[in-house]
Structure formats: C-alpha cells, structure tokens
Amino acid sequence: MSPEERFEDLVDGGHGVRFDANKRTPMREWLAQDAGSPQPWSALAEEALEFVGRR
Numbered sequence: 001m002s003p004e005e006r007f008e009d010l011v012d013g014g015h016g017v018r019f020d021a022n023k024r025t026p027m028r029e030w031l032a033q034d035a036g037s038p039q040p041w042s043a044l045a046e047e048a049l050e051f052v053g054r055r
Contacts (some may be wrong), residue, residue, distance in 0.1 A: 003029055003051055046053045 001009070007029040010016060016033040018026035033041055 006047075007031065010039070010044075 011018065011029055013035040014034065016031040019030035019032040020026045031043065031044070033039070
C-alpha cells in the first residue's frame with residue numbers, strides 16, 4: 001500500500017483528519033489523529049519513520 005493509500009485508509013476509517021496547521025490548506029499526507037482512535041500513535045509514527053528512511 002502506498003503512503004497516499006495508507007493515509008486515505010486512516011482518514012476514511014475515522015482515525016483522524018487532514019492536518020492543516022490552521023493555514024486552510026491541508027498538508028499532504030499529514031494526519032491529525034483523533035484522540036478516540038484505537039490506532040496507537042506510536043505505531044503510526046514508526047510506520048512514517050520507516051517510510052521516510054527508505055527515501
């Protein structure tokens with residue numbers, strides 16, 4: 001699954017929303033995780049680090 005697909009999966013699954021830093025333009029593939037999401041944030045952070053390490 002690509003990062004774009006993974007991001008869309010998280011948003012569509014209700015785990016968070018697109019992060020926009022209050023600039024009215026969402027940042028590409030940045031997630032503001034919902035506090036009630038059962039998805040552990042540390043696992044998401046590790047997943048993101050793994051992805052950027054491949055670049």
